[in-house]
Amino acid sequence: MTDRSPQQILKDPHVNGSIGSNSSRGGHSSEENGRSSGTPFRTYHNAEASFQSSPEGSPYRIKTPQLTPYSKPYTDYPQHKFHGCSSIDDYELMDKLGEGTFGEVHKGKHTKSGKIVALKRILMHNEKEGIPITAIREIKILRQLSHPNVVSLSDMAIEYDTPSDTQPSIYMVFPYMDHDLAGLLENPDVVFTPPQIKCYLKQLLEGTFYLHNQLILHRDLKAANLLIDNKGILKIADFGLSRPLQEKTLTGCVVTRWYRAPELLLKSKRYGTAIDMWAIGCVFGEMLKGKPILPGRSDIDQLDQIYKLCGTPTNSTWEGFDTLANGMEVVSSKYPRKVITEFEIFGTQAADLLDKILVCNPKDRLDAFHALDHDYFFTEPFPADPKNLPTYDSSHEYHHRKPQKKEREVANRNEDESTRGSSSTQDSHRQNKKDRRSRKRSSRTPDTSHSKKVRINDQRDQPPRRHALPEKPISRN
Amino acid sequence: MAANFWASSHGKQWLLSRQQLQESRKEDLKNSYRGSEPYLVAATCMYLACKIEESPHHIKSVITEMKHVTADKGGFQYENHKVAEMEFYLLEELNFNMIVFHPYRALTTLAQDLGTKNEDVQRAWFIVNDTYKTDMCLLYPPYVIATAALYLPIALKGGDQYVDNNASNGNSAQGVTTRGAKRGATSAATNNGNNNNEATKVKDIRQWFALLNVDLDQIIDIVQEIISLYEVWDDYNKKPPQEIHGILQRLLKK
Numbered sequence: 001m002t003d004r005s006p007q008q009i010l011k012d013p014h015v016n017g018s019i020g021s022n023s024s025r026g027g028h029s030s031e032e033n034g035r036s037s038g039t040p041f042r043t044y045h046n047a048e049a050s051f052q053s054s055p056e057g058s059p060y061r062i063k064t065p066q067l068t069p070y071s072k073p074y075t076d077y078p079q080h081k082f083h084g085c086s087s088i089d090d091y092e093l094m095d096k097l098g099e100g101t102f103g104e105v106h107k108g109k110h111t112k113s114g115k116i117v118a119l120k121r122i123l124m125h126n127e128k129e130g131i132p133i134t135a136i137r138e139i140k141i142l143r144q145l146s147h148p149n150v151v152s153l154s155d156m157a158i159e160y161d162t163p164s165d166t167q168p169s170i171y172m173v174f175p176y177m178d179h180d181l182a183g184l185l186e187n188p189d190v191v192f193t194p195p196q197i198k199c200y201l202k203q204l205l206e207g208t209f210y211l212h213n214q215l216i217l218h219r220d221l222k223a224a225n226l227l228i229d230n231k232g233i234l235k236i237a238d239f240g241l242s243r244p245l246q247e248k249t250l251t252g253c254v255v256t257r258w259y260r261a262p263e264l265l266l267k268s269k270r271y272g273t274a275i276d277m278w279a280i281g282c283v284f285g286e287m288l289k290g291k292p293i294l295p296g297r298s299d300i301d302q303l304d305q306i307y308k309l310c311g312t313p314t315n316s317t318w319e320g321f322d323t324l325a326n327g328m329e330v331v332s333s334k335y336p337r338k339v340i341t342e343f344e345i346f347g348t349q350a351a352d353l354l355d356k357i358l359v360c361n362p363k364d365r366l367d368a369f370h371a372l373d374h375d376y377f378f379t380e381p382f383p384a385d386p387k388n389l390p391t392y393d394s395s396h397e398y399h400h401r402k403p404q405k406k407e408r409e410v411a412n413r414n415e416d417e418s419t420r421g422s423s424s425t426q427d428s429h430r431q432n433k434k435d436r437r438s439r440k441r442s443s444r445t446p447d448t449s450h451s452k453k454v455r456i457n458d459q460r461d462q463p464p465r466r467h468a469l470p471e472k473p474i475s476r477n
Numbered sequence: 478m479a480a481n482f483w484a485s486s487h488g489k490q491w492l493l494s495r496q497q498l499q500e501s502r503k504e505d506l507k508n509s510y511r512g513s514e515p516y517l518v519a520a521t522c523m524y525l526a527c528k529i530e531e532s533p534h535h536i537k538s539v540i541t542e543m544k545h546v547t548a549d550k551g552g553f554q555y556e557n558h559k560v561a562e563m564e565f566y567l568l569e570e571l572n573f574n575m576i577v578f579h580p581y582r583a584l585t586t587l588a589q590d591l592g593t594k595n596e597d598v599q600r601a602w603f604i605v606n607d608t609y610k611t612d613m614c615l616l617y618p619p620y621v622i623a624t625a626a627l628y629l630p631i632a633l634k635g636g637d638q639y640v641d642n643n644a645s646n647g648n649s650a651q652g653v654t655t656r657g658a659k660r661g662a663t664s665a666a667t668n669n670g671n672n673n674n675e676a677t678k679v680k681d682i683r684q685w686f687a688l689l690n691v692d693l694d695q696i697i698d699i700v701q702e703i704i705s706l707y708e709v710w711d712d713y714n715k716k717p718p719q720e721i722h723g724i725l726q727r728l729l730k731k
Contacts, residue, residue, distance in 0.1 A: 130560070
């Protein structure tokens, strides 16, 4: 019966009722295969196969509503729905993993399953307006995404009895990841091999390709937001600044400074996926060199550093470049481009790929798809298999920063004590140790000791991020 | 939204069987909706939905609007922090599942593919609006609702464009009309008038529905439910107000 044309089938009275149950099943499976299909009915035109089984009866017969449960083809989903949100009591809070403008991240344990998780507390900036739209955006985007290289939101938890706040706190629950890339890069015991770098970069690009394909801008890609587990899997995390790609003007106050693309620094309000690619270029360079490649001290300095590396753009290399820099103090000196010479020691392919990503003009910058297609990934040494990568003790950027803070406190105390003339030898020994360590770290912390986490740090140039974020003034449409 | 419906939290969390729906009404809700102030819930829903769909409004303007709307129905005496608090409970109850697919996009795509007339699309659109007053959005995937909504005006009207009913399929339109609304009956009569000249188009519309990769049983269920809804509405208007009042009182006492 399969080779009949639909017309023939329609004429045959016995086949009339055949468009029933198994067609919907076919629809689902083919639907799940489609990567980015937003329309669940995309496959409606190929129902040919579903004509095979043919129960009797007209397809248009009217049935009385059944009270028996409707048999659904997707029974593998949990039966308990409408259960509401988990309570924080289901989790046991452990040590702190990080903190920043976005809130705090704690390590935790799901008491029932024993699973180790990361709990991210949503910070209430403006309690009058309820839950911030950025948090809603983040949850919505995370719920929407499903990719091995994008962090998954496993649960939401609520804490009612908070000591200080009047409002309950909301936690987002993620699977626990052992490291973040910034932590690994700072860890002196960890040295990346070229296949390892290729492996991480490939996963990063695959995740980004997926995001961009889903029309999501991450807007805060940086080493500290790339989580890596001991199975060698890299996941993109922290969607606190991300949003759906739209034809609207967006705020320029995004991305940590060292990873900001030139068009953002030039205050362009219309940018696209290319800003994420620039950040990936910076992360890639950071992995190669072992330290951030463009550690600007202010927005002007950041731009200057970019021009020093990538050459000063002109109107011929970047159409409309002159008009972009409105109000911005234009760096006058003309630098030549030297990405390739700078990174040649890491291999010609690596230098070539970076040269194509770190392009000032967003239109000429490589996108994730073409970056994945670059020869870099197809020349020896090939990207490592994540399974074969070495495992490390947990390294988080926050933990690498923490001792420093303590040291600062110690230093302060020492000063106090020394004014009182009672500095012990033990303290001075610690002081020396601290000096040595901070000298090693000074390569990563150019500004002040805490500058790394402050995203839009330069308050003189820009308003703090939190106020700048709701980019669309609230209006009635 | 670009994500796959069946992989979304809507597909996984918000589609229920009738039994599940009844159970959840009974017990599963942490905060029973009978215990909450409907105006407050409504205002909060509006406020939250605007936020979720990326067109936020100030909490103050939502409240002002709500006060205006409810001025002659008892008023709205809640302030900012109450709405903010309610928003929190609402999100908790939803378990932060905020992705919802609507039948509208499916409807326009389907209508385009079929080449439906604008007025029929419009009517189907109204029907989709009406389905939100029922449980249907929790029971069926949105694109099936869209298909059913599109089927109804075409079948009822049996209009000149897609018409029909020479042969065996006469029962499609008639089946609906006999059980359903009165306007169907009149349209069935007109159908018979222009049978012959449009016979070739018949296959198109029938074939089109036949080739849809959806469960026709589901469509039939939805169509039936929509018709029942309209019957109930019709009755409601005819019943004396005292009777309605009595029913509501009984509900409240429970």
